[in-house]
Amino acid sequence: MSKALFLHCSPHGAHSHGYSLGKQLLAERLPNHTLHERDLTAEPLPPIGTEYATALTSGQADHPALAVSETLIRELEQTDALVIATPMHNFTVPASLKLWIDLVLRINRSFASTPEGKVGLIRDRPTLVLVSSGGFHQGERARQPDFLTAYLRQALLTVGIVSVEFVYLEGMVFGPAAVDSALTAAHATVTGLRFPG
């Protein structure tokens, strides 16, 4: 049976609009997938400490300090489709998702450093990223920069994941009508995508 990994990190937990839309889309688009959820806020990952930083360059793939990183990378390798629901925090990804990135992007494990640059060592897989934000950062209504999209795209590309679609839930602090309209628009956008292919 195919597997789907749902990574989410809103501090609003089950009340998060991004999380709710993610769950709905997983049920609609990937009904035959076994779902694995990882809540990066409710179950925070360990911060990057001296041991991890040292182990990274030790060449010891089975170093105990790499155990969490290994678990996360295997989780990613074993999934057929990836869905990420993330809020925008101060124009980019929340710290909890940044930590996942720091643990998953591991030299000589999930990517290799070559004279031409970093090359991903993980197979590509369809990925949907739902980004929720209080304000607007896309198109004519944008009143702030978006450092999230390019950064997260680059992080996923680094390990080899290139089939990534970003869908936005913007203006989530402008009341129930704005929330409804953002959810309807985001749902329609995903309906028009070939996700998961």
Ligand SMILES: Cc1cc2nc3c(=O)[nH]c(=O)nc-3n(C[C@H](O)[C@H](O)[C@H](O)COP(=O)(O)O)c2cc1C
């Ligand atoms: C620490 C913090 C930083 C935030 N930074 C931004 C920001 O830079 N831009 C923005 O539009 N909204 C910002 N917000 C608002 C959240 O993006 C918004 O409340 C959230 O995405 C709602 O989505 P959810 O219902 O999926 O949790 C921030 C919220 C918090 C808690």
